[in-house]
Amino acid sequence: MKFTKFFTILFASILLTLTLAACGEKDNASDNKSKTESKVVNVYTARHYEADEEVFKNFTEETGIQVNVVKGEAEELIERLKREGESTEADLFITVDGGVLANAKAKGILQSVNSDVIEANVPENLRDADNQWIGMATRARIIAYSKDRVTPDQLSTYEDLTSDNWKGKVLARSSTNLYNQSLLASFIELNGEEQAEQWAEGIVKNFARQPDGGDRDQAKAIAAGTGDVAIMNTYYVGLMLNSQDPEEVKVAEGLGVFFPNQDTNGTHVNISGIGLTKHAKHPNNATKLIEYITSVPAQEFLSAGNYEFPVNQEAAKPELLQSWGDFKMQDLDFETLGKHNKKAIEIFNKTGWK
Incomplete structure (x- = not known):
């Protein structure tokens, strides 16, 4: 009985040690992934505006996260994401038009984004019901x-x-x-x-x-x-x-x-939106970029540079848009x-x- 009790305690100790080691390895892997994500986010975009490029540049300067951009037509990029599947390098998909965004969701190339910051930045009517795309300008x-x-x-x-x-x-x-x-x-x-x-x-x-x-x-x-x-x-x-x-x-x-x-x-108002791709390799960085794009400073920059209406209701509109009045x-x-x-x-x- 003494030997049985001894081996039981020994086995439990070994099991606990292995469990803690595994947890440590998992934490280290998570840390390593986080460190990797601190460097890059890949974007497929159907918006070809200088203002967007400047926002990406400002994001990199503030966060140290490099934004890599692939440009194309919306339907072409959607088909590319479907074709690439799990092997895609794209973390975010950006396009104009609510219908195109709905199509991207229906094709299964996007996933939901969970962020209290984004939900505070963008009103519900300018987001997908499942947060699979987020409005960035109208x-x-x-x-x-x-x-x-x-x-x-x-x-x-x-x-x-x-x-x-x-x-x-x-x-x-x-x-x-x-x-x-x-x-x-x-x-x-x-x-x-x-x-x-x-x-x-x-x-x-x-x-x-x-x-x-x-x-x-x-x-x-x-x-x-x-x-x-x-x-x-x-x-x-x-x-x-x-x-x-x-x-x-x-x-x-x-x-x-x-x-x-x-x-x-x-x-009639149409929308440009941004969605997290289903197989994003850098989801944390991608979420950070969406949070940045929908923040007051970035929204005001986009509106002043491209004369679109900001989705963040706290963002001030440039003088020209103000002169047109509310509608x-x-x-x-x-x-x-x-x-x-x-x-x-x-x-x-x-x-x-x-």
């Missing part, structure tokens, strides 16, 4: 108008642009443009397919010319007298007003910014933009919006 799709030929009291809603008052005066990008697809998708969600189709048909009827070029080109067509109003994103107006090209500045100075549907369901935005789930994208394209094709 832009409004407004009616830009010629200050020489149009007064604000002549404008009211997106729907009014289909009236005879605007026949031969409306400018817009192609129906292949994601911004227009999401705008129409929002109308499908808010008003139903029939009314959305009537709107698209009415805009086509009132085109000043066939859709051509980007938002800047719509602004230039207003300046040239081709049309009087254009459906544009607000941040393009800011970029043109602060361009190094004097002609772009002159064009933008002749534009007024009008936020439609203030007495109905609000102005009511559409109240809808950004995921619906992806849900109705296919139908929006069908409607565009049916109504002849090229």
